[in-house]
Amino acid sequence: MIDPDRFRNTFETYSDIGRTDNDGLHRLTLTDADIRVRDQFVDDLESLGLDVRIDEVGNIFGRREGTDPNAAPVLVGSHLDSQPYGGRFDGQLGVLSALETLRAFDEQDIDHRRPIEIVNWTNEEGSRFKPALMGSGTFVGEFSVDETLARTDSDGTTVEEALESAGYRGDVECGPRESIHSYLELHVEQGPVLENHDQSVAVVDGIYGMSWLEATIEGTADHAGPSPMHSRRDALVAATDVVQGVRRLSNRYDDVVTTVGELTVEPGSINVIPSEVTFTADVRSYDDDIVAELVGHVESELEAACKREGTEYELEEIWRIKHTEFAESVRTAAREAVEETGVSYRSMVGGAGHDANYLTDVTDAGMLFVPSVDGRTHNEDEFTEWEDAVAGATVFAETVRRLSQ
Amino acid sequence: MIDPDRFRNTFETYSDIGRTDNDGLHRLTLTDADIRVRDQFVDDLESLGLDVRIDEVGNIFGRREGTDPNAAPVLVGSHLDSQPYGGRFDGQLGVLSALETLRAFDEQDIDHRRPIEIVNWTNEEGSRFKPALMGSGTFVGEFSVDETLARTDSDGTTVEEALESAGYRGDVECGPRESIHSYLELHVEQGPVLENHDQSVAVVDGIYGMSWLEATIEGTADHAGPSPMHSRRDALVAATDVVQGVRRLSNRYDDVVTTVGELTVEPGSINVIPSEVTFTADVRSYDDDIVAELVGHVESELEAACKREGTEYELEEIWRIKHTEFAESVRTAAREAVEETGVSYRSMVGGAGHDANYLTDVTDAGMLFVPSVDGRTHNEDEFTEWEDAVAGATVFAETVRRLSQ
Ligand SMILES: NC(=O)NCCC(=O)O
Numbered sequence: 001m002i003d004p005d006r007f008r009n010t011f012e013t014y015s016d017i018g019r020t021d022n023d024g025l026h027r028l029t030l031t032d033a034d035i036r037v038r039d040q041f042v043d044d045l046e047s048l049g050l051d052v053r054i055d056e057v058g059n060i061f062g063r064r065e066g067t068d069p070n071a072a073p074v075l076v077g078s079h080l081d082s083q084p085y086g087g088r089f090d091g092q093l094g095v096l097s098a099l100e101t102l103r104a105f106d107e108q109d110i111d112h113r114r115p116i117e118i119v120n121w122t123n124e125e126g127s128r129f130k131p132a133l134m135g136s137g138t139f140v141g142e143f144s145v146d147e148t149l150a151r152t153d154s155d156g157t158t159v160e161e162a163l164e165s166a167g168y169r170g171d172v173e174c175g176p177r178e179s180i181h182s183y184l185e186l187h188v189e190q191g192p193v194l195e196n197h198d199q200s201v202a203v204v205d206g207i208y209g210m211s212w213l214e215a216t217i218e219g220t221a222d223h224a225g226p227s228p229m230h231s232r233r234d235a236l237v238a239a240t241d242v243v244q245g246v247r248r249l250s251n252r253y254d255d256v257v258t259t260v261g262e263l264t265v266e267p268g269s270i271n272v273i274p275s276e277v278t279f280t281a282d283v284r285s286y287d288d289d290i291v292a293e294l295v296g297h298v299e300s301e302l303e304a305a306c307k308r309e310g311t312e313y314e315l316e317e318i319w320r321i322k323h324t325e326f327a328e329s330v331r332t333a334a335r336e337a338v339e340e341t342g343v344s345y346r347s348m349v350g351g352a353g354h355d356a357n358y359l360t361d362v363t364d365a366g367m368l369f370v371p372s373v374d375g376r377t378h379n380e381d382e383f384t385e386w387e388d389a390v391a392g393a394t395v396f397a398e399t400v401r402r403l404s405q
Numbered sequence: 406m407i408d409p410d411r412f413r414n415t416f417e418t419y420s421d422i423g424r425t426d427n428d429g430l431h432r433l434t435l436t437d438a439d440i441r442v443r444d445q446f447v448d449d450l451e452s453l454g455l456d457v458r459i460d461e462v463g464n465i466f467g468r469r470e471g472t473d474p475n476a477a478p479v480l481v482g483s484h485l486d487s488q489p490y491g492g493r494f495d496g497q498l499g500v501l502s503a504l505e506t507l508r509a510f511d512e513q514d515i516d517h518r519r520p521i522e523i524v525n526w527t528n529e530e531g532s533r534f535k536p537a538l539m540g541s542g543t544f545v546g547e548f549s550v551d552e553t554l555a556r557t558d559s560d561g562t563t564v565e566e567a568l569e570s571a572g573y574r575g576d577v578e579c580g581p582r583e584s585i586h587s588y589l590e591l592h593v594e595q596g597p598v599l600e601n602h603d604q605s606v607a608v609v610d611g612i613y614g615m616s617w618l619e620a621t622i623e624g625t626a627d628h629a630g631p632s633p634m635h636s637r638r639d640a641l642v643a644a645t646d647v648v649q650g651v652r653r654l655s656n657r658y659d660d661v662v663t664t665v666g667e668l669t670v671e672p673g674s675i676n677v678i679p680s681e682v683t684f685t686a687d688v689r690s691y692d693d694d695i696v697a698e699l700v701g702h703v704e705s706e707l708e709a710a711c712k713r714e715g716t717e718y719e720l721e722e723i724w725r726i727k728h729t730e731f732a733e734s735v736r737t738a739a740r741e742a743v744e745e746t747g748v749s750y751r752s753m754v755g756g757a758g759h760d761a762n763y764l765t766d767v768t769d770a771g772m773l774f775v776p777s778v779d780g781r782t783h784n785e786d787e788f789t790e791w792e793d794a795v796a797g798a799t800v801f802a803e804t805v806r807r808l809s810q
């Protein structure tokens with residue numbers, strides 16, 4: 001049903017907006033590149049004759065009416081923001097699969113009873129502003145609009161200021177205006193499972209739960225030379241002890257991943273004992289009780305390391321999201337679609353949070369994955385073979401057709 | 406001999422230049438505050454009628470003639486730059502003890518055969534520009550003038566640019582113009598030894614040797630969620646493993662200190678596996694062979710950690726300085742001076758590098774220490790009791806009198 005050439009050309013056009021020298025994508029939320037890609041997206045929606053609206057937190061919607069004006073709509077989309085020096089597929093492929101689906105429906109006059117709405121969610125990545133899934137989380141009421149607008153980036157700029165100066169502070173209230181029939185999102189898997197099984201598409205059963213933690217350790221700055229080892233309170237020695245402990249946590253479970261992605265040292269001088277270290281921990285499991293247990297373990301590691309080193313700590317949980325199980329109705333539609341296309345597929349659980357997680361709070365939500373070469377993502381080498389992208393978009397369009405009947 | 410009130414007033418005046426809210430000092434080399442304190446210093450030298458000269462790397466000298474115009478001069482001084490959010494005593498107390506000595510000599514018409522030169526060395530701390538002891542190291546030929554002028558800070562500004570824009574790129578050739586009789590420097594101990602022994606002054610026998618190392622570990626950026634633990638190449642896991650190893654090194658020796666003071670993480674996003682970590686190591690011992698051994702141990706730790714994690718590393722030694730033994734002649738003069746004043750003192754070895762280290766390459770050099778409360782330094786809480794500062798400056802002036810006969 002879809003047009004692979006048009007799909008690919010659109011993908012290249014969008015990839016040029018924020019493309020890095022290494023063919024990656026650097027398009028942090030509401031930075032110049034993100035503003036330019038939003039402009040392109042709005043243009044494309046308008047060219048399709050869609051009714052475009054932008055909400056208070058910058059989520060962009062485009063609506064194509066169905067034959068039944070009173071039917072609940074099917075919502076489809078993903079995100080156009082990227083990680084720092086991230087890849088071109090993460091998020092963007094989902095938005096453009098949805099766009100190509102609408103173009104195909106338009107071109108081929110495909111009948112659908114329900115309205116179809118396409119969406120680009122603001123700040124899915126959580127890199128510039130924390131937490132991730134911000135636009136969708138606000139849409140479903142997980143975060144209040146005020147809370148979201150007041151979030152700051154590392155320079156202290158608020159989401160509200162960034163939206164205003166970008167011209168993407170919309171006037172539409174953020175949240176469902178009506179009952180939504182279903183939500184479908186295509187995304188790159190970002191892991192190795194599909195590639196290892198030589199399959200092109202996954203119908204996603206659910207997503208891991210996770211917690212994001214921020215820890216600060218306070219020690220005492222002193223001179224690296226004349227300060228005897230036994231009298232030191234070195235914040236970095238304690239923090240590195242915890243990082244090692246966080247890594248070891250995953251050994252105790254079979255479905256757990258743990259990561260420290262950020263760590264900064266004060267004062268950061270070669271001959272000064274570090275006085276303050278701030279770092280994050282990201283812990284995930286499909287079992288929400290285990291996520292809670294992991295948070296406890298991180299705190300125990302901090303306590304033990306700080307006791308050993310004589311340092312103090314603070315620990316804050318900045319984000320917790322339960323594991324998600326996607327709706328049987330959407331999974332069934334997707335399975336039927338993929339079986340009809342004859343593409344090799346599997347069911348699986350995903351380890352990355354997606355806007356679809358939050359959408360389960362307000363509608364029947366579901367996801368499709370396409371493979372990531374070497375399972376790599378959140379870096380410039382992220383890649384998906386074009387035939388897999390086309391297979392995914394085809395299944396996506398077929399699923400939307402089913403859902404919108 | 407010295408005037409304690411004048412000494413203290415001068416100390417307060419200088420401390421106001423770059424004083425922090427917490428009564429510390431933030432006066433990085435050739436920043437605004439450092440330029441202002443240099444201006445003050447030059448004014449004070451000129452008010453004393455000294456012949457002021459500034460060399461190519463910004464070292465500032467002031468000369469007071471003795472009765473014998475052909476005698477080799479005695480050089481006295483220290484540094485006016487500080488660590489980031491450092492203390493008011495480190496360096497400054499030595500320069501101002503020398504200034505007070507010259508003022509006392511002037512006021513009391515004290516006869517001395519040899520010329521006395523006072524000096525403020527550029528960039529002793531090594532915080533803005535690496536390595537430390539830059540001005541004195543260039544003066545003795547350890548670094549070439551070109552090499553020094555080309556050093557950059559973290560913003561890429563060169564020493565040459567910083568000197569030019571500060572107006573402290575002098576035209577006097579950097580290096581001894583004549584044979585120098587001796588060099589004397591007073592400094593805060595920066596460690597706990599004098600305080601623990603309730604003594605006011607140390608005659609310093611020598612200084613630890615040290616090595617400064619810079620390591621980079623390269624891993625692979627990937628997503629913190631769907632990337633299985635066993636396939637990760639996490640640069641921060643490897644680096645924190647090394648930091649723990651560097652800390653453990655000191656357990657194997659009785660006179661060794663080891664510190665990691667800087668560590669930065671790329672890309673530094675909460676849900677991205679770190680791809681690159683850069684960090685420093687500072688290792689010290691009074692035994693130069695042990696310093697060499699420690700460098701080997703740091704490399705072994707890197708090798709082992711990177712083997713475990715599948716990461717790659719680079720290691721660069723950015724500075725090595727041998728242990729220093731100060732001249733018997735200067736130590737004798739200092740011991741005689743301190744015994745004459747009746748102040749309680751000891752001999753000891755210091756753990757911090759000082760400009761006096763490099764001066765041993767070109768003259769008989771020596772140092773006096775005064776106590777640091779709680780042994781603390783390189784932070785805003787650095788403190789020396791005023792009576793100890795006065796005792797130190799008194800011994801300093803007496804020693805200079807002896808050396809300049
Ligand atoms: N898909 C994705 O990268 N989402 C960001 C939230 C997460 O780290 O899982």
Ligand SMILES: NC(=O)NCCC(=O)O
Nearest residue numbers: 225271529530537757758
């Ligand atoms: N005294 C002092 O802090 N010097 C800087 C060089 C070193 O780290 O020892």
